[in-house]
Structures are given as C-alpha cells and as structure tokens.
Amino acid sequence: MARRxxxxxxxxxxxxxxxxVFLAKRGPASARPSTPVAATGASPAAPPLxxxxxxxxxxxxxxxxxxxxxxxxxxxYGEGVEAQxxxxxxxxxxxxxxxxxxxxxxxxxxRAVFITKSGDAYVDLSxxxxxxxxxxxINELLTVYTxxxxxxxxxxxxxxxxxxxxxxxxxxxxxxxxxRRPLAKNLTWVQ
Amino acid sequence: xxxxxxxxxxxxxxxxLAGAFQLTVREESLGAVTVSYKGKTIVLTPDQALASVGGxxxxxPAPPSRNGRRWLVPVEFISRALSxxxxxxxxxxxPSHLLIVGDMRVPRVTVxxxxxxxxxxxxxxxxxxxxxxxxQENEHLTIKFDADALDVPAAPLPSPPSTGLILxxxxxDATTMAVDLGPRFAGFRxxxxxxxxxxxxxxxxxxxxxxxxxxxPPSPDPPxxxxxxxxxxxxxxxxxxxxxxxxxxxxxxDDEGVKIPEGAKEKDLxxxxxxxxxxxxxxxxxxxxxxxxxxxxxxxxxxxxSVANNNKxxxxxxxxxxxxxxxxxxxxxxxxxxxxxDAAQAAANHGExxxxxxxxxxxxxxxxxxxAQTRHLDQSSAxxxxxxxxxxxxxxxxxxxxxxxxxxxxxxxNMPAILVEMGYLTNPEQAKTIPSDAFQNAVVQALFxxxxxxxxxxxxxxxx
Numbered sequence: 001m002a003r004r005x006x007x008x009x010x011x012x013x014x015x016x017x018x019x020x021v022f023l024a025k026r027g028p029a030s031a032r033p034s035t036p037v038a039a040t041g042a043s044p045a046a047p048p049l050x051x052x053x054x055x056x057x058x059x060x061x062x063x064x065x066x067x068x069x070x071x072x073x074x075x076x077y078g079e080g081v082e083a084q085x086x087x088x089x090x091x092x093x094x095x096x097x098x099x100x101x102x103x104x105x106x107x108x109x110x111r112a113v114f115i116t117k118s119g120d121a122y123v124d125l126s127x128x129x130x131x132x133x134x135x136x137x138i139n140e141l142l143t144v145y146t147x148x149x150x151x152x153x154x155x156x157x158x159x160x161x162x163x164x165x166x167x168x169x170x171x172x173x174x175x176x177x178x179x180r181r182p183l184a185k186n187l188t189w190v191q
Numbered sequence: 192x193x194x195x196x197x198x199x200x201x202x203x204x205x206x207x208l209a210g211a212f213q214l215t216v217r218e219e220s221l222g223a224v225t226v227s228y229k230g231k232t233i234v235l236t237p238d239q240a241l242a243s244v245g246g247x248x249x250x251x252p253a254p255p256s257r258n259g260r261r262w263l264v265p266v267e268f269i270s271r272a273l274s275x276x277x278x279x280x281x282x283x284x285x286p287s288h289l290l291i292v293g294d295m296r297v298p299r300v301t302v303x304x305x306x307x308x309x310x311x312x313x314x315x316x317x318x319x320x321x322x323x324x325x326x327q328e329n330e331h332l333t334i335k336f337d338a339d340a341l342d343v344p345a346a347p348l349p350s351p352p353s354t355g356l357i358l359x360x361x362x363x364d365a366t367t368m369a370v371d372l373g374p375r376f377a378g379f380r381x382x383x384x385x386x387x388x389x390x391x392x393x394x395x396x397x398x399x400x401x402x403x404x405x406x407x408p409p410s411p412d413p414p415x416x417x418x419x420x421x422x423x424x425x426x427x428x429x430x431x432x433x434x435x436x437x438x439x440x441x442x443x444x445d446d447e448g449v450k451i452p453e454g455a456k457e458k459d460l461x462x463x464x465x466x467x468x469x470x471x472x473x474x475x476x477x478x479x480x481x482x483x484x485x486x487x488x489x490x491x492x493x494x495x496x497s498v499a500n501n502n503k504x505x506x507x508x509x510x511x512x513x514x515x516x517x518x519x520x521x522x523x524x525x526x527x528x529x530x531x532x533d534a535a536q537a538a539a540n541h542g543e544x545x546x547x548x549x550x551x552x553x554x555x556x557x558x559x560x561x562x563a564q565t566r567h568l569d570q571s572s573a574x575x576x577x578x579x580x581x582x583x584x585x586x587x588x589x590x591x592x593x594x595x596x597x598x599x600x601x602x603x604x605n606m607p608a609i610l611v612e613m614g615y616l617t618n619p620e621q622a623k624t625i626p627s628d629a630f631q632n633a634v635v636q637a638l639f640x641x642x643x644x645x646x647x648x649x650x651x652x653x654x655x
C-alpha cells in the first residue's frame with residue numbers, strides 16, 4: 001500500500017501567566033462599571049452614608065445541609081439599587097461567624113454587580129467561587145441560590161440573577177447547576 | 192508542537208504552524224494578522240474571537256493573543272480556519288493532543304478490564320472502527336489493529352488487575368498493543384463486534400485453576416460482570432420499543448467531583464457504578480446501554496447529552512455522589528430538570544411553518560437544544576418516583592428524595608432524564624460505605640428495578 005502523505009504531531013502543554021480582560025456579553029453598557037469593584041467597596045458614584053443600615057435577609061446552610069435558612073441582618077445602606085445590591089452581596093459572601101455555615105466558597109470576593117432595566121442582576125464573583133467550590137449538587141444549588149435569593153428577596157427591583165466568574169459567563173460552578181441565564185428567586189431551597 | 196495554556200484555553204503559536212504547514216504570517220498596519228497559504232488568506236483581528244476565511248467568518252473560542260513578538264491562536268484555529276484553506280484534511284483531537292494531517296486511519300482506543308469471578312475480560316474499543324487480530328506469543332498476547340496509527344494513552348490500562356491473569360497492557364508500535372500475561376493465564380478467546388461507530392474487541396481470559404480447557408472458555412455465552420446479588424430471575428423481552436438507556440457517570444478526568452481531603456473520588460465511584468449498572472441491564476434485560484464515558488476522562492456536558500440524543504436513547508440516567516457543607520447530611524436524592532416559566536414558553540412556541548415538496552407548507556416542531564427536556568418532564572418525574580421507591584428499599588434516602596433543579600446535564604436531554612445522587616461523600620459514614628460492593632450492588636439493584644418497572648409501563652408515545 002502506498003504510504004499516505006500524512007503527518008501526526010503530538011502537542012505538549014506548557015503554561016504561562018495570562019492577563020485576563022473581559023467584557024460581559026449582556027446587560028447595558030452604561031450599567032457596567034469600567035473596572036471591577038471590590039466586595040467591600042461602595043459605588044463610586046454613591047458612597048454609603050456612614051453608619052446607616054438596612055435590614056436584609058441573608059442565607060446560610062440549614063442544619064439539615066440540604067436547604068438554606070434565612071436570618072435578618074443589618075447591612076450597610078447603599079444609595080440606589082446597584083449600590084445596595086453590592087452591599088447585600090458583600091455582607092452575604094463575608095465569612096460567616098459560627099454557628100452559621102456559608103454556602104459561598106471560602107475566599108470568594110465580589111468583583112462587580114450591574115442590573116439591567118428589566119431587573120436582571122449580574123453578579124461577578126472572583127474565581128474562587130468556582131475553583132474553591134467543594135462540589136456536589138446540593139452544595140452548588142445552595143451556593144447559587146444564596147446569591148440569587150439574597151438579591152431577589154431583598155430588592156424588589158431585581159427579578160433574576162446571573163452569576164459570572166472572573167468577568168465571564170460560566171456554564172456551572174461545579175458541573176451541575178446551569179448558570180447560562182439569569183435564575184429567578186426560588187425559596188423552595190429555603191426552609 | 193508546543194502549546195500554551197491561557198485562561199484554560201489552549202493556544203498554538205502562528206510561527207509554529209507556519210513552519211509546519213508552509214504558511215506566510217504577516218502583521219498588517221491596522222493591527223490585523225493575515226495567514227496565507229497558496230494564495231488563500233485568513234484574516235485575524237486582535238480582540239475578536241473570529242477569523243475571516245476567504246470572506247467567510249468562523250468563530251474561535253478566544254481572540255488571538257500576542258506573546259512578545261509571537262502571535263498565539265486557539266488550537267481550534269487549525270480545525271475551524273486552517274482546514275478550510277489547507278490542501279490536506281486536518282483533524283484536531285484536543286483530548287489526546289493529536290493533530291492528524293491527511294487521510295489517516297487513527298482510531299481512538301480505550302481499554303477496560305472487568306473481573307468475572309476467576310476469569311477476566313479485556314474490552315478494547317476502537318473508534319472509528321478498526322478491527323484487530325489477537326495472537327499469543329510466549330508470555331503475551333499481541334493485538335494488531337488494521338489502522339495507520341493508534342490514538343491511545345501512554346498507559347492504556349492505568350490500574351492492571353492484581354488477579355494474576357494479566358500483568359498489564361502496553362503499546363508496542365504505531366498499530367500494535369500487547370497484553371503481558373500473568374501466571375494464572377490459561378487461555379483466551381477474542382471477538383470483534385461493531386457497536387455504532389466503534390469496533391469492540393472483547394478478549395475473554397481463562398484462569399488456570401478453573402476446569403476450563405486451556406484454549407477457550409467452554410460456554411458460548413461470555414461471562415458477564417458481577418450482577419447485583421438478588422436480581423429478579425428473568426424479565427424476558429417486551430414487545431415495546433424501549434431499547435436504549437444512556438448512563439452518564441458524572442465528572443471525570445480533571446473534574447473529580449466532590450472535593451474531600453482523602454478517600455474515594457466521586458468520578459471513580461460514578462464510573463464503577465455505571466459499569467455495574469450497564470452489566471446488569473445488558474445481562475438481564477438485553478437492552479442497549481450507552482455510557483457517556485467509559486474511562487477517566489473529562490467529557491463536556493453537551494457531549495454527554497449528545498451521546499443520548501444522537502443515539503435516540505429512551506432514558507438518560509446521570510450518576511453522581513453528593514457533597515454538603517454539613518457532615519451529618521446523608522441519603523440519596525433523585526433530581527429532574529427545572530425550567531422557569533419563560534423557558535417553558537419558549538420551548539412551546541418554537542413551531543415553524545416550512546415549505547413542503549410539491550407546494551404548500553406544514554408546521555414542524557423546533558425545540559431549542561437547551562430546552563429539549565421540557566417535553567419529557569412528566570415521564571422524567573414518573574421515572575424519578577419509581578427510582579425513589581426502589582432506592583427506599585436498599586439505601587438511605589435524603590430528607591427530600593425527589594427534587595427539581597436547573598441541572599445543566601438534564602436540560603438538553605431529548606428523552607426522560609434524571610440525575611441521581613447516591614449518597615454524600617462528605618458524610619463520614621457514607622464515605623466508607625459508598626465505595627463498598629454491598630452499597631454499589633444495592634444502588635444498582637434499585638436502578639435495575641426502576642428501569643424494569645419503567646420499561647414495563649413505557650409506550651412509544653411517552654405515556655404511562
């Protein structure tokens with residue numbers, strides 16, 4: 001048999017440090033911050049009044065491990081829906097004091113929040129939300145609905161929430177829950 | 192050819208491609224990069240995940256990236272753009288990092304070993320089909336494939352069995368593999384069987400201490416993987432057309448699933464149970480069973496449902512093991528897909544009129560890939576209830592054993608589909624029991640009973 005004109009080459013992988021630049025695909029451009037905003041930072045346009053607080057429902061893993069439980073907490077006041085959303089998420093992802101157990105992976109920080117006119121909120125979390133996720137369908141559902149419910153239960157202007165990681169849309173955090181579109185409030189995951 | 196990894200995306204340098212494929216790469220004044228081959232040109236624009244190939248736009252998973260003086264492009268550039276202008280066929284196999292240029296037959300070969308009591312079975316799947324011949328030479332079996340080369344891992348069988356039948360499987364040359372025989376080896380029988388696009392080579396191995404003759408097992412029926420201990424005696428064939436089950440062992444490869452400090456990994460447990468489940472279904476029901484993965488590799492979610500959809504499976508079962516932040520949490524759960532109202536409406540409103548041959552038009556139903564499961568939720572729920580009832584008799588159940596959730600792997604399944612979480616690896620007690628034969632047989636027994644019940648009530652229209 002005549003030898004076929006062909007090449008087979010093996011590619012080996014090497015790594016180098018990359019700089020990540022991202023623009024989210026959805027949401028009005030005017031609503032997006034030009035640079036990520038730290039979790040504890042307030043909106044540059046509307047700094048919160050010092051000491052002013054609101055009451056907000058925050059969500060933690062219930063004793064049975066299969067649902068969330070909600071508690072009312074004081075959260076810093078933010079002027080406007082986006083600023084308030086940032087304060088709520090910052091409080092929600094802060095390390096929980098015992099006996100509370102957070103469903104948010106340790107080390108996760110908030111990069112940005114922006115909200116469309118139709119009420120979809122985009123919450124951009126740091127890469128730890130995915131990389132440090134412990135896995136398991138229940139863990140992932142509780143992580144996702146902690147964030148979704150924290151905004152939809154406290155801010156009537158927010159009707160659905162989509163999670164982004166490190167500025168990008170992601171399919172899932174740990175292989176189970178579909179994050180390709182905004183998710184509506186779902187209190188069936190709350191006791 | 193070196194490959195650079197940027198944000199989990201594999202890139203290759205245009206310089207390297209130019210050297211290998213006689214391309215001309217030029218940076219234009221406006222920032223665009225042109226790649227030319229025999230008068231045909233590909234234009235790349237920085238910051239755009241697109242390439243223009245002779246005026247046709249093709250998408251890339253990421254924009255070109257500059258590293259010093261070198262331009263890097265996603266490896267998919269080869270299959271999506273370069274292949275459109277190059278003379279020879281280019282086939283990129285990302286999982287095995289193989290680039291095939293020209294019309295070569297390079298089947299991907301996977302190897303599996305199943306212990307069958309004192310005997311054993313080696314299964315080698317070659318895709319696309321490539322038949323093989325097996326000959327015994329002294330202390331090894333030589334397997335020669337009818338192919339130009341093989342796409343096979345460096346260690347074809349990472350964990351050889353410790354039974355003494357075989358010592359391992361190795362690659363000999365481009366088209367030959369060898370099985371090193373152990374002291375208990377007494378004989379073998381080999382057969383090629385086409386399975387869809389795959390040629391399956393099954394080598395049944397006979398152990399020395401059995402009464403079997405040294406050359407071949409006596410029974411015309413090859414031994415089957417160990418079935419669950421108390422399967423119902425026989426179910427026979429029904430007249431229905433319920434034929435195919437897709438079993439999806441969750442996670443795999445770099446994705447290990449639930450992260451626990453030590454002990455069994457979710458990806459290994461799901462594969463082990465999937466193989467037991469497959470063996471039970473094939474041996475007792477004679478149904479066709481598809482595994483979305485049959486080895487330790489990463490499989491994209493859409494590929495998992497593609498296996499089921501493209502093979503018209505009648506049922507999709509995704510196997511997982513759960514994890515909770517609370518160590519006390521335990522028990523099995525069955526999930527079906529959940530969609531919000533907008534998505535369900537979108538799926539329902541996708542009818543479209545198309546012209547028919549000879550004039551006129553007719554309405555056809557178009558369902559977006561992501562919403563395929565919306566049409567099967569009732570049947571999925573029915574099977575979930577049957578599985579819950581079956582599991583209840585065999586393994587601990589979670590507080591809410593059947594639930595709905597927006598699970599990615601179920602949404603695109605165009606048949607009844609469930610995801611079962613068999614227990615919690617984060618529960619110290621379950622972390623010990625889930626890897627055991629007793630637990631896995633119990634789960635398989637429950638899955639088997641649920642499939643039998645579902646099959647017996649199944650009808651082609653999907654009603655019960």
